[in-house]
Amino acid sequence: MEIVDEANRLARVDVAGVQRTVNVGLMDAEGDPIEPGDWVLIHVGFAISKVDEAEAAQTLLMLRGMGQDFETELAELRESLIE
Template identity: 75%
Template sequence: MCLAIPGQIIAIVDDANRLAQVDVAGVRRTVNVGLLDADGGGVVQGDWVLIHVGFAISKVDEAEAAATLKLLRGMGAEYEQELEELKASVIE
């Protein structure tokens, strides 16, 4: 199962390629944030985003991120599998 999972932007690590480091439940990974540039806003450190297959696909506020994480944690094994897949992924 593939889920969109909330993560918080820690830093923009490669502005030219639109890569940012995000924290997802304690797992830090690099994701592409370029899809969020279309609305003219982009992302900055501290923003919350929904991440799917290595791409930030939507900005969300902190309350929505917390509610989504709570719901995902309630899914049990599927959530844990998604975190394991995130740990194994690498974008450089």
């Protein structure tokens, strides 16, 4: 969504409706800096790869297909204090 701390390479992202701050600095090291509007794969608070919008939509569809397990994960993410 937006870079919130350029010096520390932190960005505000939306994960299925839940907003979090993640580190995008690893993508800089790969020579592919993140910009607002990019779709990324996030793992433990770090953007680890860029994906295209179609791949992101397909992955989200698959996750939603998991039903209650996915909904439980989202609820736990919403309730967490991680920023």
